[in-house]
Amino acid sequence: MRDYLYIPLGGNRKGPTRTYINLMTTMLLGGLWHGAAWTFVVWGGLHGLYLCAERFLKARALGQLTFWRTLGGKITLALLTYFLVNLTWVFFRAQDFGTAWRMITSMLLINRGGAPVLSGYFLITAGATVLAMLLVHWRMRHQTLHEEVQRWPAFAVGTAWAAMLWLIVTTQGGGNAFIYFQF
């Protein structure tokens, strides 16, 4: 989207107003590309809104606070980004806006009337997976994978490979190809 939409539209080289327009256009089209449904457009539009808001605030007093450069500030921004992106995923996945609204009001604890659905197994595995992903991304934010692996002894690398192979074989997943290969 950056190389084939945003940059050909002019990117950030045509002034601030045009930059915001280019960001929104790129993300709206990116949303529509996923399917002919307004929920996808909203998903893209929200991402565009977030990018515009980030750009707007970064240039102003709120975005210049030294707090954002501290460890606490970086963690806050990471969690805020994760939270805002999670809201957009609801629109991506929901069949219609009514369903999306029900999900969001449940997520924000506004709608408390629903029956519990997820079992303890799902809550724990989903929570553990999310935590692991955040920790790994945090650790890897300033280095590449091969820089990290280079520090490991061969024994640790071999053991990790064996563990991954064992998990692949014992999980017995289906043969579904990467979904974007269809496009």
Added chain:
Amino acid sequence: MPSFTSSFKPSDAAPVYQRDLPALAIGRAWIIAAVFFVLTLSAWEVKWRAYGAQPTYQNSDGAWAIERRRIADEKDATVLLGSSRVLFDVQLAMWERILGRRPIQLALEGTSPLPALEDLAADPHFTGRTLVGISPPLFAMGMNRREAAVKNWKRETHSQRAGQWLSMNAIEPFFAFYEPDFALVPFLKRQEWWPRRRGVFTYKDVRRLSTQGRDRNTRLWDKLEKDAAYRELAKSIWRQIFAPPPGITREMAQRTEQEQLERAAAAVTKLRQRGAEVIFLRAPSDGEFLAAENGGFPRARTWNSILEKTGAPGIHFQDYPELRGFTPVEWSHLSGADADRFTEALCGILARDYGWAPATRKD
């Protein structure tokens, strides 16, 4: 996390575009990986063999497709349709011994026989005989757990067929762990040590019940006969389905039943017009399962309606002395030995009453 992609641009984290391998002893890492992988996978295989599992062919969509494709060359074949009762209770070797020709096993567990029956009706090649097992709730509710096998068999790609061939020749005959019920995620999910959340009903998935041969000849897994706890687990899983599913009103259920009957009638008419024969079969059930079936799907409303609407004959286990007296192990399926005897008795009825004896097919 910086990554290398097609639109890679140099950055602080990766100032030069390069894909060098990490400087580590890769050969040693591979040997360690291979040794640990073989050891851990062997331990996993030993675990499942100790549980009573043996290598068996998988009841996959690909295996179903192989059998379904036989009809193109065996136009007058005998085909078995239905759900798991026909799949487990009708033994192909015994059938071949008595009636002279091995049938094609196309029954699919947890699934109404209607999609497969309609698929046969739409196939101009098929002019043979079909025995259609009816499990009243599956038929009446139009259950479609394995319907994808029927929908997709014509669309199988070459890579899927190649994968199926590899699986059936290189993996399935050798590894006991290679069974969907033994996969890591279902195994972890059913452990008792997960905390229970109040108000959440966790449905227990149907566990492994069978072993299967290369041509889909299937027998009830003997663990259900030998292991009382496993047998009780199977019964407790059936109990979950005795209550009607939530959100289904009586009107919706009646509409679905009527629709199933009409579709069945249309399919049977089409088959009979082509000279194919259709006989329905109600295989034995017992205990709480039979009570639930009789309560929710009484014979007059289901079985009798099917025969009346389709005009096809039927064999109900309660109507024949030689089919009574079998005790399904977990209320629903016969043991391997009983399945042999049931098949023998069933074939006797088919030969005596319907002329399905060797070389005496009615025209």
